[in-house]
Amino acid sequence: MTDTDRDPQPRPSFLRRHASAGILLLGLAAVGAAAGVWTTVHGISTRDQPTALETWAARGLRHAAIPQRDRNLVNPIPLSDAALEEGRMHWADHCALCHGNDGRGNTEIGRNLYPKAPDMTAPVTQRLSDGELFSIIKNGVRLTGMPAWGSPSHAEDDQTWKLVLFIRHLPKATPEECDRMKAMNPISPMQQKETQAEDDFLNGSGDTPSAALAPAPTPRKEPR
Numbered sequence: 001m002t003d004t005d006r007d008p009q010p011r012p013s014f015l016r017r018h019a020s021a022g023i024l025l026l027g028l029a030a031v032g033a034a035a036g037v038w039t040t041v042h043g044i045s046t047r048d049q050p051t052a053l054e055t056w057a058a059r060g061l062r063h064a065a066i067p068q069r070d071r072n073l074v075n076p077i078p079l080s081d082a083a084l085e086e087g088r089m090h091w092a093d094h095c096a097l098c099h100g101n102d103g104r105g106n107t108e109i110g111r112n113l114y115p116k117a118p119d120m121t122a123p124v125t126q127r128l129s130d131g132e133l134f135s136i137i138k139n140g141v142r143l144t145g146m147p148a149w150g151s152p153s154h155a156e157d158d159q160t161w162k163l164v165l166f167i168r169h170l171p172k173a174t175p176e177e178c179d180r181m182k183a184m185n186p187i188s189p190m191q192q193k194e195t196q197a198e199d200d201f202l203n204g205s206g207d208t209p210s211a212a213l214a215p216a217p218t219p220r221k222e223p224r
Contacts, residue, residue, distance in 0.1 A: 086159070
C-alpha cells in the first residue's frame with residue numbers, strides 16, 4: 001500500500017478549532033446582555049453596592065493591571081516614628097477626604113463612589129503586597145475614584161512608600177490618633193470662614209456665626 005492509498009487524516013473543522021474562542025465570546029456576550037438588563041432595571045446610581053461579580057472582576061482586573069515587577073517590590077523605607085508620622089500627615093492631607101482618617105472609607109465621598117472607597121484596614125486590602133499598594137497609589141486605578149498621586153517620575157516615591165507604611169499601620173490606629181489627624185485635614189475657604197466666625201463670636205469680638213456668614217446685601221439701584 002502506497003502513501004496515496006492511505007486515508008487522509010481528518011482535519012478539524014473551523015468550528016472545532018475555534019470552539020474555545022467562540023464559547024468565550026458567547027459568555028462575554030451573555031454577561032454583557034445581563035449587565036444591560038440589570039442596568040435598565042436598576043439604573044446607574046452610585047449609591048448601590050457593587051455586586052459580588054463586579055467586585056470579583058474589578059479585583060481581578062486590578063491585579064492583572066499591576067506588572068509582576070511592581071507586585072514584587074519591597075518597601076525601601078524602614079519603619080520609624082518619623083517615617084510613620086510623615087505618612088500619617090500625607091494621608092490626612094490627601095487621602096482622608098475619601099478614605100477617612102481611620103482608613104475605613106466611611107466619608108461622604110467614600111461611601112458614594114462606585115466602587116466604594118475600600119476599607120484599608122480590611123484583610124483583603126492588607127493582603128496586598130507593598131508593591132501593589134505602591135503601584136495603586138502612584139498610578140491610580142482606571143474607572144474608579146482612585147487618582148494617580150505624586151510625580152510620574154521617581155522624585156516623590158519616598159513619600160508614596162511612607163504612605164504604604166501608614167496603610168500597614170491603619171488597623172492599629174487608635175481613636176485618639178484619628179482625632180489628632182483632624183487638625184491635618186484640609187478645609188475649604190468656607191469652612192475657614194465659619195471657624196473664624198465661631199471663634200470671633202466666642203471671644204465676643206463678632207456677630208453671631210450665621211450673621212457673619214450672611215452674604216452682603218446687593219446695592220439697590222435708584223431709578224433715574
